[in-house]
Amino acid sequence: MTAGVRPEGSRAEEAARVGAAVSEVVGRLFSTVTAVRAAALQPSAREGLRAGRPVLDGDVRNLLREPGQLAVGLGLVIAPQPERGLPLRLEWWQVDPDGGSLRTLEPDLKPTSLGYYDYPATEWFDVPRRTGRRHVVGPYVDVHGTGRYLLTLTEPVLVDGQFVGVAGADVSVRRFETHLLAGLGRLPAPFLLVNDEDRVVLSTAPRWLVGSRVPPGGGPAGPGAAVPGVPWRLHVVDDASPLRA
Amino acid sequence: MQLLSGDARRAVFAPLDDGALRSEAVVRRMGSAIALGLLGDGEQLPAETDLATMLNVSTMTLREALAELRKLGLVETRRGRGGGSFVRSQDDVLADLADARLAQLGTTDLRELGDVHGAVAAAAARLAATRASSNEIARLRDIVERLARATSVTDQRRAEGRYFIELAACAQSVRLTMQEMDLHLELGQLPWPPAHVPELLGVIVAGHGAVVDAIEDRDAPRARALTEEHIETRTVWSIELLLQRMGDGGSASQREVS
Numbered sequence: 434m435t436a437g438v439r440p441e442g443s444r445a446e447e448a449a450r451v452g453a454a455v456s457e458v459v460g461r462l463f464s465t466v467t468a469v470r471a472a473a474l475q476p477s478a479r480e481g482l483r484a485g486r487p488v489l490d491g492d493v494r495n496l497l498r499e500p501g502q503l504a505v506g507l508g509l510v511i512a513p514q515p516e517r518g519l520p521l522r523l524e525w526w527q528v529d530p531d532g533g534s535l536r537t538l539e540p541d542l543k544p545t546s547l548g549y550y551d552y553p554a555t556e557w558f559d560v561p562r563r564t565g566r567r568h569v570v571g572p573y574v575d576v577h578g579t580g581r582y583l584l585t586l587t588e589p590v591l592v593d594g595q596f597v598g599v600a601g602a603d604v605s606v607r608r609f610e611t612h613l614l615a616g617l618g619r620l621p622a623p624f625l626l627v628n629d630e631d632r633v634v635l636s637t638a639p640r641w642l643v644g645s646r647v648p649p650g651g652g653p654a655g656p657g658a659a660v661p662g663v664p665w666r667l668h669v670v671d672d673a674s675p676l677r678a
Numbered sequence: 679m680q681l682l683s684g685d686a687r688r689a690v691f692a693p694l695d696d697g698a699l700r701s702e703a704v705v706r707r708m709g710s711a712i713a714l715g716l717l718g719d720g721e722q723l724p725a726e727t728d729l730a731t732m733l734n735v736s737t738m739t740l741r742e743a744l745a746e747l748r749k750l751g752l753v754e755t756r757r758g759r760g761g762g763s764f765v766r767s768q769d770d771v772l773a774d775l776a777d778a779r780l781a782q783l784g785t786t787d788l789r790e791l792g793d794v795h796g797a798v799a800a801a802a803a804r805l806a807a808t809r810a811s812s813n814e815i816a817r818l819r820d821i822v823e824r825l826a827r828a829t830s831v832t833d834q835r836r837a838e839g840r841y842f843i844e845l846a847a848c849a850q851s852v853r854l855t856m857q858e859m860d861l862h863l864e865l866g867q868l869p870w871p872p873a874h875v876p877e878l879l880g881v882i883v884a885g886h887g888a889v890v891d892a893i894e895d896r897d898a899p900r901a902r903a904l905t906e907e908h909i910e911t912r913t914v915w916s917i918e919l920l921l922q923r924m925g926d927g928g929s930a931s932q933r934e935v936s
Contacts, residue, residue, distance in 0.1 A: 543721075545832075547714035547839045547862065556813060574847040574855050582852050630811040644850030645809055648896070 444669045447621035448658045452667050454616055455626060455635075458503065458609070459663045462586050462602050463567065465496055465504050470600035473509050473590050482511070482597050485519045494526040494535050503612055505530070506538065506579060506603035510552055510587075512562070512596055521552065527579060527603070540578050550577040561589035561599050569663055572606045572634060572644050582606045582644075584634070606643060610635055622669050625653060629664040638670050700735050704743035705750075707733075709775045710866030712752055712767050715836050719767035723753070726763075750775065769831055776869040777923070785917045791864060792913030796906050798857045799842055804902035805849035807893045814848045818890050826883045831873045835866060841886055848893070871915045878915070885911070 472478060472493045481488040489509055496507060508525030525538040540550035552558050560568040571584035587601035613635060614620070623638035631646045641647065657666035711717045723729060730740040744763060747753035750771050755763045810818070821844055825837035839862040846854035872879040885908035892901035 541716065543715065543718045545715045545718060545836070547836045547843075547866075548716050548859075549840075554817070572850065574850060574852050576843060576847040576855055580852065580856070582850070630813070632809070632811065646811070 444622060445658075448624065448667050448669050451617065451621055451624055451626075452658055452660045454613055455665070455667070456661045456663065458613060458616075459569065459586070459660075461501070462503060462604055463588070463662075465502065465507060465602045466567070466586050466588050466600050468496055469493060469507055469509060469602070470588050470590050473598070473600055474592070479592055482592060485517075485522075487524065489524045497526060497528055497535060503604050503608060504602040505581070505583075505605050505608060507601065508538070509590065509598055509600050510558060511598040513553065523552070530581070530605075538579060548577050552578070557585040557587045557601060558599055561587050562596050565589055565591075565596075569628075569665075571628070572632065575603070579603065584609055606634075610643070623671070625657075625668045625670055626660070627652070627657065627666050627668065634665060641670070700739045701742035701746065704733060704735060704740060705746050706775070706779060706867050707863065708743070708747060709752065709772060710863050712765055713772045713776070713832060713835060714839055714862065714866045715767075715832060717765045717767075719765060721765045723763040723765065767832070773831070773869065773873060776867060779867045780869055780916070780920055781923060783920065785920060788868075788916045788920060789913055791861075792909055792916070795861050795865070796909040796913075798854055798861065799845065799909060800902045800905040802842075802846040802849040802851070802854045802858070803889055803893065803905040804898045805851065805854075806845055807896055807898035807901040809850045810848035810893055814844075815890065815894050818844055818848065818893070819887075822883060822886045822890055825886065826879075831870050834872060834879060835870050838882065838886075839866070845889075868916060869919055871912070871919065874919065881911070882908075 469489070472489050473482070475490070478488045478490070480486075488511070493508070496502065497504060506525060506527035508523060510523040510525065511519070511521075513519060513521045521542045523538065523540075526535050527538055528534075529536050540552075541548040543549055544551070556570045556573075557568060560566075560570070567586070567588045569584060569586050572582055573585075575581055575583050575585070581603070583603045583605055585601055585603050587599040589596055590598050590600050614637070620637055624636070625633055625638060625641050625647065626635040627647050628634050631649065631652070633641050633643050633645050633647060636643055647653070653668040653670045655668070657668040660667055708717065717723070724732065726737060726740055726744070730737045733740065735743075744753060744755075748755060751768055752766055752771055752775075753763050754766050755761070806814075806818075818841065821837060821841045825834060825841060828834040828837050839858075842862065843855060843858045846858045872882070885904070889901050889904045889908070892904055
């Protein structure tokens with residue numbers, strides 16, 4: 434059977450199956466983010482926030498070691514408060530892509546540097562700050578930060594109603610893709626997962642590359658299926674391939 | 679002590695692999711890192727042995743390089759508790775260093791550098807036109823505006839470097855982004871044309887602005903062509919500068935045959 438002649442009913446079922454798998458993965462990543470946020474709200478952590486001292490207990494990094502953990506990085510990114518003398522600061526750990534050991538991320542936070550990691554301007558920091566809600570961004574190149582190709586999930590952290598920073602987790606686009614596709618087993622009809630910026634997050638239709646944009650009107654027909662828990666849409670597409678005789 | 683990390687650290691402290699004149703290569707690399715603000719004024723350098731390991735040079739070579747940087751006044755070493763080597767950013771010294779570097783190169787070296795930069799940046803611009811989100815385009819525009827407002831040479835160099843690196847990130851490519859970072863450490867070793875002719879900054883700003891317009895119009899061929907054209911212009915400028923210097927004869931004695 435070729436992809437082009439699948440009956441519509443099975444397409445909807447497959448879209449639902451893929452959508453459920455995506456929701457599950459995103460949900461799992463957000464539960465890690467929530468755990469980081471909870472750690473940032475411990476009494477000792479709140480004291481650290483007030484005084485500009487280390488906030489998170491070092492054990493938080495061990496979340497990266499939990500079985501089934503998809504995140505490659507996590508931590509707390511603190512809102513600078515220049516009026517109180519509290520500078521840009523983050524407490525972030527990541528899994529070293531080569532060795533698997535855990536490392537602290539120490540980006541360049543000098544505003545006068547070519548390599549300045551201007552995180553207050555990033556979407557993953559700015560959107561939760563403005564909206565007060567959790568946010569998923571990516572795929573994107575985390576330029577000047579980890580330097581990796583990522584999806585980043587963040588939640589605002591509020592102390593006494595005041596925004597003090599974001600808790601977050603990174604998943605590499607590669608790991609996200611590998612995990613989801615392996616979990617789906619038999620590959621369904623070619624599909625595209627598209628984010629709220631019309632960017633392809635995941636694709637099993639080689640014509641649509643991850644990271645490319647699906648311009649409104651120029652992409653697959655129809656609105657696609659909503660994916661619960663994340664502002665993404667799923668499109669099942671026809672994709673004639675010369676390799677699939 | 680704060681060490682650089684992420685892409686910047688990778689680029690600044692990437693092992694040097696050109697066999698010849700290693701201490702000079704270390705001096706150049708550190709010089710461009712200072713010119714681009716990657717090593718900030720007053721920032722402490724890693725311990726000699728760590729720095730030597732990062733750069734893949736012997737401690738001896740590193741000491742030679744540090745001695746030269748000290749002589750130039752770009753590094754200051756303090757003894758005792760809280761001592762170490764600290765960066766001293768000095769625009770006039772950096773400009774002299776860039777002139778000396780230019781004097782070592784031939785016109786084909788500059789053409790080669792321009793060819794590679796053109797290939798990387800034009801590919802990034804083409805991809806960015808189809809892949810960049812509207813937020814990213816707004817950020818690019820913001821960087822171009824900052825470049826237009828930048829007054830010091832260091833600020834201008836840095837803003838332009840950020841423009842090209844961001845452009846590569848808009849292409850959704852880690853590899854192109856790393857290439858741009860590496861290229862800027864090399865370009866940062868050369869003179870900055872608007873330092874000699876201030877009006878050229880306007881040409882640069884207009885050139886990048888036109889590319890951002892093309893990206894916003896989702897016009898990939900135009901974004902690519904404009905980027906190629908602009909970088910060809912830049913190559914011509916640096917060659918002109920080189921030939922002028924040779925004509926002046928002032929630095930002829932410093933030139934070396936390699």
